[in-house]
Amino acid sequence: MSQDNQNQPGQAVEPQDENQLIALRREKLGEMRAAGNAFPNEFKREQYAADLQKQYVDQDKPWFDDNEVRVSVAGRIMLKRVMGKASFITISDTSGRLQIYAQIKLLGDELYESFKTWDSGDIVGVEGLLFKTQKGELTVKADKLQLLTKSLRPLPEKFHGLSDQEQRYRQRYLDLIMSEETRDTFKMRSKIVSYIRRFFEGRDFMEVETPMLQVIPGGATARPFETHHNALDIDMYLRIAPELYLKRLVVGGFDKVFEINRNFRNEGLSTRHNPEFTMIEFYQAYATFHDLMDITEELFRGLALEVLGSTEVPYQGEVFDFAKTFERISVTDSILKHNPDITADDISSLEAATALAEKLGIHVEGYWGLGKIQMEIFDVTVEKKLLNPTFITEYPAEVSPLARRNDDNDFITDRFELFIGGREIGNGFSELNDAEDQAERFQKQVAEKDAGDAEAMHYDADYIRALEYGMPPTAGEGIGIDRLVMLLTDSPSIRDVILFPHMRPE
RNA sequence: GGGGUGUUAGCUCAGUCGGUAGAGCAGUUGACUUUUAAUCAAUUGGUCGAGAGUUCGAAUCUCUCACACCCCA
Numbered sequence: 001m002s003q004d005n006q007n008q009p010g011q012a013v014e015p016q017d018e019n020q021l022i023a024l025r026r027e028k029l030g031e032m033r034a035a036g037n038a039f040p041n042e043f044k045r046e047q048y049a050a051d052l053q054k055q056y057v058d059q060d061k062p063w064f065d066d067n068e069v070r071v072s073v074a075g076r077i078m079l080k081r082v083m084g085k086a087s088f089i090t091i092s093d094t095s096g097r098l099q100i101y102a103q104i105k106l107l108g109d110e111l112y113e114s115f116k117t118w119d120s121g122d123i124v125g126v127e128g129l130l131f132k133t134q135k136g137e138l139t140v141k142a143d144k145l146q147l148l149t150k151s152l153r154p155l156p157e158k159f160h161g162l163s164d165q166e167q168r169y170r171q172r173y174l175d176l177i178m179s180e181e182t183r184d185t186f187k188m189r190s191k192i193v194s195y196i197r198r199f200f201e202g203r204d205f206m207e208v209e210t211p212m213l214q215v216i217p218g219g220a221t222a223r224p225f226e227t228h229h230n231a232l233d234i235d236m237y238l239r240i241a242p243e244l245y246l247k248r249l250v251v252g253g254f255d256k257v258f259e260i261n262r263n264f265r266n267e268g269l270s271t272r273h274n275p276e277f278t279m280i281e282f283y284q285a286y287a288t289f290h291d292l293m294d295i296t297e298e299l300f301r302g303l304a305l306e307v308l309g310s311t312e313v314p315y316q317g318e319v320f321d322f323a324k325t326f327e328r329i330s331v332t333d334s335i336l337k338h339n340p341d342i343t344a345d346d347i348s349s350l351e352a353a354t355a356l357a358e359k360l361g362i363h364v365e366g367y368w369g370l371g372k373i374q375m376e377i378f379d380v381t382v383e384k385k386l387l388n389p390t391f392i393t394e395y396p397a398e399v400s401p402l403a404r405r406n407d408d409n410d411f412i413t414d415r416f417e418l419f420i421g422g423r424e425i426g427n428g429f430s431e432l433n434d435a436e437d438q439a440e441r442f443q444k445q446v447a448e449k450d451a452g453d454a455e456a457m458h459y460d461a462d463y464i465r466a467l468e469y470g471m472p473p474t475a476g477e478g479i480g481i482d483r484l485v486m487l488l489t490d491s492p493s494i495r496d497v498i499l500f501p502h503m504r505p506e
Numbered sequence: 507g508g509g510g511u512g513u514u515a516g517c518u519c520a521g522u523c524g525g526u527a528g529a530g531c532a533g534u535u536g537a538c539u540u541u542u543a544a545u546c547a548a549u550u551g552g553u554c555g556a557g558a559g560u561u562c563g564a565a566u567c568u569c570u571c572a573c574a575c576c577c578c579a
Contacts, residue, residue, distance in 0.1 A: 020551055021516050021533060079543075086539035103539065120532075133540050157517040157531050159543045164517085166574045178517095271576085361579090493575095504573070 021154045028117060029150045043125035043148055046072040050095035052130070053138055061132040069130040071140055073098055074148065076177065077122050079158060087115070088139070091124060092177075099139040100126050106143045114147075120158070121151030121177075169501050182496075185489045188307055189497055192485055193260060195306050196280055199299055205256040205282060210245035212238060212262065218463065219243030219402070221455040223266040225275075238264035243402065243476065244463045246283050247431060250474050251466045258282035260481065271493040272423065274482065275502050283431070283476035289414045292428040292477045293391050296418060297326050300389065307488055315421050315490050320388050326418070330394035331378055338382045347374055367451040371396025371411065386419035395429075401441040401457055403429035418479075425484055428477025435467035 032038035052071060059067075075093035085104040090097055104112040106128075118124070127144035156162040161178040168175040168182070175182045197207065215234065217224035219241030229236050242259050249257050260280045267273060284291070304311050304322045311323035329337065332347055346356045353373040357364050362376045374396060386392070395415040397405055403413035415429035432438050442459040449456035485497040495501035 019516065024533070081541050081544050082538085083541065083544075084538040086541085088541045088544080090542080099542080101540075105539080131540095133542085135540080135542070137540090137542070139540085154516045154532060157519095157543095159531070160518045162517075164513095164574090166513095167517095169574095363579095506573080 022152055025119060025150065025152045025154075028119075029152065032147070032150060038150065040146065040148060043074060043146060044072060045074040045093075045125065048095040049073060049075065049091070049093045049098035052098060053096060056130060056132075056138050059132070061134075061136065064129075064131040070127070071130055072125070072127045073140060074125040075123065076151075077118060077120050077124060078155075080118075080120055082116055085112075089124075091126070099133075099137055100124075100128075100145075101131075101133075101139050101141045102145060103141070106141065107145055111145060115145060118147055119151060119154070121153065121155045122147055123149035123151070166503070169495050169503055170506065172499055185485075185491060185497060186499060188489050189485045191307050192303060192488060193278075193481065195303055196299065196479075196481075197260065199302065200256075200258045200280075200282055203256070203295075205258045205284070206254055208246070208249060208254070208257050208259055209261065210242045210249075210259060212264075214239045216458045216460045218457060218460050219245075220263075220265075221401075221457060223454055225264050225266045240265050241279070241478065242281050243478070244460060246281055246476065247471060247474065248463065248466045250283050250285055250431075251469055251471045255285040255472070256283070269502060271495070272483065274494050274498055277494070277498075278481040279478050280481060281476065281478040283474055285472040285474045287475040288473070289393075289416055289428055289430045289475050292475045293326070293328065293416060296391075296426060296428070296477065296479075297389075300326075303484075303488065313420075313487060315487055316492055318387060318421065320420055320487070322389060324388070326389040326391055328391040328393055328416070330412075331374060331392055331396070332394070334382050334386075334390075334392055335374070335378055338385050342377075342381070347377060353377065365452070367448055367453070369396075369398045371398030375399050383419065383424070384422040386422055389418065389420045391416040391418055397441075400429065401445050402432055402438075404432045404434075405437070420487060423483055424480070425487070426477055426479040428475065431471065431474040431476055433467060433471040433473060435464055438467055439464050 029038060052073070056069070073091070073093065075091035075098070077089050078092045078097065079088075079090040081088045087102045089100045089102065091100055102112065102115055107115065125144075125146045125148050126140055126142050128140045128142040131139055131141055133139055156174070156178055162168055162175055168179075172182075176186075201207070213227070213229070213236045215236055217237035217240050219239070220243065222240045224237040224240050227236050227238065228234070241263055242261065246257055246259060258280060259282075260278065262276050263279050264276045265273075266275065269275065284295075301311055301322050304313055311321065313320040313322055332344070335342060335347055336344060342356065345352055347353050348370075350370045350373070353370055354364050357373050357377055360377065360380050362373075362380060364373060364376075368376075378392075382392075393416045394406070394409075394412040395403065395417070396411060397403070397413050400413040400415050403415040406412045406414055413429060413432075415427075417424055418426035418428075432441070442457060442464070445457035446459050449458075482494050482497050485491070486494060489497060491497050
């Protein structure tokens, strides 16, 4: 709280969207202030709504006549039905909903009259005995009732809720109040992250934290956010990936490490892109990209079973099968498989591939090699068709500056990307641990940067130095958590799985 | 960056051919002691996203801008 804020309680700054409804609630709050402490905090909540619903689901109405169950619950008033000398309200706490019965007989005239002025959205504490209504709904017969927090703003319509998407993203708190579906999505997200963490911990991986503020933004090809460190007087970047730091740790002898954290990329916003997004990256020494594909299948299958209870993953009208072995197919084979009119010759020489790319409407830059052009053709003609989980392998070295070259074919690397629902979900490879090759690849990246590729990598001399000490054969992978959560929660937009997605300021 | 759609009461939405701005919910007042989106009666509430233009007259037609959503690059 700002110290120079001279405003006294109750004389708050006039909000711009003040209206009749808010004004009246402010008046009610004013009366509460005059009557004593308007924001009491000594109420002790003892039970959660959902626990009680679960615990007493099998007890019938007469049971409660013989068994006194006294509870103390608290939550937000979502529904209110006043019938003269008795009322029902439905409150919502973090676990679920519970009905409260308020009678003038039990509460007394004064409290009951006051209660009738309370509004939906207000937060209340309730004590009383449990019973079941004629329709069998578990209800608390309130003998103590206290308004804990006055809500000054009216809630959205009780039946339709908040449907304006912009408002749901900008005022997520309101979306969470109104939508069980939204609450479930983020509970699911928490479960997913928790499962992933346990999965790797259970395999002796160590969780680490590496710099988010980096002097050289490395580990991926993307535009970084720039910032400045005043004391050191140097420009710094928000990280686009943790990769190079995690591999330094493998050099240091931490054979199995993982990090779940945010990356930042200074790019456009879309249903699949948010400027900050969450990735898990994990690295395992003495493993290959084949091992990673096995681990990934195991992880995804386990996750689906854990959070959905099934290996069939419904998504936007499709169903993806996580039970079957994930298809493994090379970049070039996948192009041929999904495009009967494209021949192997069309994509095996720079000239032919360039011609094909241009026919597909791709703007080919002069510095692109065959590998880059193949990937562009793949992006346009294959990616969207990869619905069931598919590992695409044999990525060109040209577009894989950190991956180990294939022993039999140095045009390609021991790398894969995982696609589900037509979207890239993961990217992994056997790591390039040849310091001299890595130095050359960095130099090539620098040349591409000079040639106009703003996303090309910087030369990271300390990373080369680390590799020169020797990194054991290692494989590493990154998985986009947000896109994974989208899949498992059947969410069409990345904004639906990020609590506070980035929007243009109001 | 390009295209499409949208923006009307606190919320969910109507608004015909350009002719005085509508409903439901919420709110307010009254009735009602087992309701279930309670019900019944009455009633308050509007810079129609912003600006300009056409017109006797614009929520409605035209243009510009803002924001959002969707599609494409």
